Amino acid sequence: QIKEFHHFPNRMKMGVTPERPMSKMLNILDNEEWRRVRHLCTPAFSGNKLRSMSAQINQCARLLMSNLETNNDQPVDVVKHMGAFSMDVIASVAFGLDIDSQKDPNDPFIRHARKSFKPNIKNPLTLLMIFVPAIGAILKKIFNLKILPEDTSQFFVNILDHAMEARKKDSGTSRVDFLQLLLKAHEEGNQLSHDEVLGQGFIFFFAGYSTISSAITNTAYLLALHPEIQERLLNEIQEQIGEEDPNYDSLQRLEYMDCVLNESLRLYSPAIRVNRTCNEDVTVKGMHIPKGMVVLIPIQAIQMDPEHWPDPERFDPDRFTPEQKEGRHPLAWQPFGAGPRHCIGMRLALIEMKIALVHMIRKFQVEVCSETNIPLKREKMGGAPQDVYLLMKH
Numbered sequence: 001q002i003k004e005f006h007h008f009p010n011r012m013k014m015g016v017t018p019e020r021p022m023s024k025m026l027n028i029l030d031n032e033e034w035r036r037v038r039h040l041c042t043p044a045f046s047g048n049k050l051r052s053m054s055a056q057i058n059q060c061a062r063l064l065m066s067n068l069e070t071n072n073d074q075p076v077d078v079v080k081h082m083g084a085f086s087m088d089v090i091a092s093v094a095f096g097l098d099i100d101s102q103k104d105p106n107d108p109f110i111r112h113a114r115k116s117f118k119p120n121i122k123n124p125l126t127l128l129m130i131f132v133p134a135i136g137a138i139l140k141k142i143f144n145l146k147i148l149p150e151d152t153s154q155f156f157v158n159i160l161d162h163a164m165e166a167r168k169k170d171s172g173t174s175r176v177d178f179l180q181l182l183l184k185a186h187e188e189g190n191q192l193s194h195d196e197v198l199g200q201g202f203i204f205f206f207a208g209y210s211t212i213s214s215a216i217t218n219t220a221y222l223l224a225l226h227p228e229i230q231e232r233l234l235n236e237i238q239e240q241i242g243e244e245d246p247n248y249d250s251l252q253r254l255e256y257m258d259c260v261l262n263e264s265l266r267l268y269s270p271a272i273r274v275n276r277t278c279n280e281d282v283t284v285k286g287m288h289i290p291k292g293m294v295v296l297i298p299i300q301a302i303q304m305d306p307e308h309w310p311d312p313e314r315f316d317p318d319r320f321t322p323e324q325k326e327g328r329h330p331l332a333w334q335p336f337g338a339g340p341r342h343c344i345g346m347r348l349a350l351i352e353m354k355i356a357l358v359h360m361i362r363k364f365q366v367e368v369c370s371e372t373n374i375p376l377k378r379e380k381m382g383g384a385p386q387d388v389y390l391l392m393k394h
Contacts, residue, residue: 024199053093054247060088061359075389082213094178160201211270218268224366246358259317265335272300272383308332364392
């Protein structure tokens with residue numbers, strides 16, 4: 001349990017510092033090293049594994065509903081509640097940790113998670129690290145710059161390292177979560193090093209926290225603005241699932257839910273841009289791109305391009321019906337990236353979002369109020385929603 005991890009010794013003295021495992025995170029590995037680690041992590045997101053996670057996600061969703069209910073029809077800070085929900089899910093389904101952040105927002109785990117998403121963007125050198133990786137690597141060495149605060153990165157490495165040790169001692173565990181699969185790859189033939197296991201755990205926390213909570217918040221906001229779409233979604237939920245807990249299989253029947261989420265992710269992409277390094281010299285439509293050049297893909301701009309999306313500012317889930325999708329360029333929508341390096345946790349993320357939305361739409365009528373910012377207020381750097389207040393009426 002997470003409560004056990006708050007006071008264990010600092011492992012920096014034992015040689016486990018954040019720099020080594022953070023350099024092994026899947027999103028920054030290259031070539032064969034990336035292929036090997038990606039291949040070993042992929043089974044964690046199979047259909048059978050996702051089926052086994054549904055019960056834990058539903059448990060976190062029920063706690064979310066209980067906390068929303070205590071607002072007594074007063075404006076709800078949606079960002080706060082969805083952030084706590086997504087962190088609880090990640091800790092539970094990936095690492096078997098019970099942090100109960102929805103009831104204790106001042107838990108050290110949550111405080112450090114929030115700090116991790118507030119880089120010092122006022123420092124121009126930090127901005128160069130984020131947007132120009134080649135220059136950033138040099139600046140990091142010269143000025144010893146860090147995007148994450150040292151105490152935050154060390155805190156999470158300590159937790160993961162301690163969880164690994166605890167899981168090794170409990171050799172009879174029946175859990176099939178992300179951590180268990182990583183440990184299996186580590187112990188059977190040493191296919192993953194200790195630092196690689198820590199690195200994948202580290203990126204799992206941060207890839208799933210803000211992006212998922214933002215997507216649920218954005219969708220709730222859009223449904224509040226469009227009650228007719230919210231009602232249509234509720235009707236589908238009642239017809240296809242009723243009052244049962246949604247699971248991996250029953251969620252497949254929610255076709256309109258897919259359309260709603262896809263359109264929400266188009267309007268407010270959790271990743272507004274991605275970088276890719278060119279592996280070989282290539283010419284695309286007359287533009288020469290040399291090997292080694294970093295190419296920035298402006299996902300949010302592509303998903304708002306009127307060439308592919310007529311009246312792009314309008315929220316219209318019917319854009320994603322099979323008829324509408326046919327003939328559209330496959331890369332016109334890519335909130336999870338595209339190609340072999342697309343988000344490995346995409347299916348888990350979608351299941352988590354859908355389960356939360358099913359519980360919320362069944363229990364509440366989501367409405368705007370005098371404190372709702374219209375248009376949506378978003379962070380300038382990452383696009384995450386800010387100060388989203390809605391009414392959750394019974």
